[in-house]
């Protein structure tokens with residue numbers, strides 16, 4: 001592996017972009033457009049959100065209103081109740097146990113029923129006054145969609161259960177506390193997704209087109225007749241496209257910070273690393289696919305094949321919890337899923353490498369595998 | 382000349398694409414320091430032969446040596462160069478950037494790079510157009526730029542696949558002067574051509590037909606052997622002879 005030759009390839013790729021102003025402009029502006037356009041067409045039904053329930057309610061006599069509400073929640077498809085902790089459970093401090101689960105990212109929310117939940121409500125019903133009861137929600141606000149869905153589910157369950165049991169709904173407060181993402185808005189949630197998606201699209205498309213071009217014009221054969229090796233070509237390209245991805249993400253981040261005032265809790269460098277790895281991996285994938293195409297037209301056919309699942313299933317605009325179970329395995333095959341998860345956790349939750357290491361590792365392995373396969377494929381001729 | 386050994390030695394080289402026998406049982410010995418012309422009709426296997434020597438196409442059978450090394454070889458880079466039949470340059474880079482890119486791949490230092498660039502651009506007559514994008518040049522000029530890239534590493538052994546196609550007569554004469562100069566320096570030039578007047582200027586001509594080498598020798602010898610007055614007729618005579 002010769003560094004000078006590798007960098008010569010990188011320089012060549014970047015020089016081509018410099019001469020092609022329109023493409024260069026497109027690379028930078030497209031992600032900015034994407035943030036603006038997709039940002040306001042956000043949707044999707046949320047399902048199977050992992051939650052913990054902490055039920056400290058002592059009840060009154062044999063009756064417990066919290067149990068009725070929990071029964072309603074269990075029927076709700078929006079939620080996936082991982083565990084119900086009560087004061088008799090083998091947990092020393094159930095409330096902080098639940099909170100930890102949210103902090104660790106094992107659950108999106110923890111629903112806490114206080115000790116006097118039933119008795120307070122009963123008292124209210126009898127006197128029709130005084131203090132009412134409350135349910136505490138601890139939420140991971142890094143995804144506003146999920147926050148809304150969980151809150152709505154709890155409110156729905158409360159009103160269904162109480163209407164059935166006591167005929168009307170006393171004003172129970174559902175108090176939300178954001179474990180993460182306090183003060184987050186829409187754009188904060190999807191900015192990491194859009195940045196990752198934009199970089200993925202561009203590196204993948206550039207790579208697939210550039211390589212098919214190299215092959216059909218005969219320049220690749222010509223390169224291989226010089227001392228440059230397959231590994232140097234692949235690495236040179238990867239460096240160039242990785243850099244393009246970095247510049248893009250810097251521009252988008254800057255736009256989002258300046259125009260939309262997004263919050264970035266964690267390290268921007270970590271975000272850039274995540275995006276760089278994604279860019280390199282997608283470049284490798286583009287290379288592999290273009291090697292299986294005979295001409296430009298065949299190569300272009302691969303673009304929607306990769307792009308559509310990535311846009312829809314990797315959590316850019318709605319969480320993968322909103323992806324039908326049938327398609328969810330596809331989500332786990334998409335590198336974009338991991339990039340978005342990591343970028344979002346870093347930007348919104350303020351997580352560091354200690355928490356997102358698995359995503360980063362998966363992206364790194366994906367990138368290496370793609371590059372190695374590209375080299376092998378080029379050698380086999 | 383001979384004590385250097387042959388620049389290229391090919392033994393029983395074959396390439397089959399399915400049922401197409403692109404090259405069949407080719408034996409070649411190209412002495413160092415000569416201009417060797419491969420001629421033959423379209424599809425006779427000239428390009429395939431060169432590509433096998435350059436390690437771009439894997440031979441079905443047979444072996445070959447270049448400058449004493451068995452192919453496929455990597456790392457002879459500085460000593461060998463290849464100009465493909467198609468232009469194969471980056472149309473979105475300038476002439477100068479293309480030349481520099483190839484010199485970087487050959488590992489030339491910055492000083493040498495500059496002087497070599499100036500030299501090869503002079504040979505192909507593109508010094509004035511060096512800052513133009515290759516895509517903006519005329520077809521013949523693009524071809525000349527391609528030759529420049531193949532010469533930038535100052536190689537011992539060059540494979541030029543139809544280097545003069547589409548090049549105007551004046552420059553073509555200039556190219557041949559340059560080839561002869563390279564030969565005087567002891568370098569070997571292997572080229573393919575469809576122009577019989579160029580074939581006549583080679584030291585040795587190899588005639589290919591349907592993947593086989595049907596005749597080889599100095600142009601004068603080939604004419605003598607067949608009793609013809611030009612290479613075209615001599616070629617036809619050889620085809621008739623091997624058809625018998």
Ligand SMILES: Nc1ncnc2c1ncn2[C@@H]1O[C@H](COP(=O)(O)OP(=O)(O)OP(=O)(O)O)[C@@H](O)[C@H]1O
Nearest residue numbers: 398401403421422423424425426427428429430466
């Ligand atoms: N990749 C390939 N796949 C299938 N057949 C091929 C391939 N490359 C070359 N051939 C066939 O091999 C034969 C020899 O082709 P080659 O390009 O070597 O001819 P050539 O002598 O260089 O012709 P020309 O004068 O037209 O350049 C042809 O019949 C061609 O169709």
Ligand SMILES: [Mg+2]
Nearest residue numbers: 427428429466
């Ligand atoms: Mg040819």
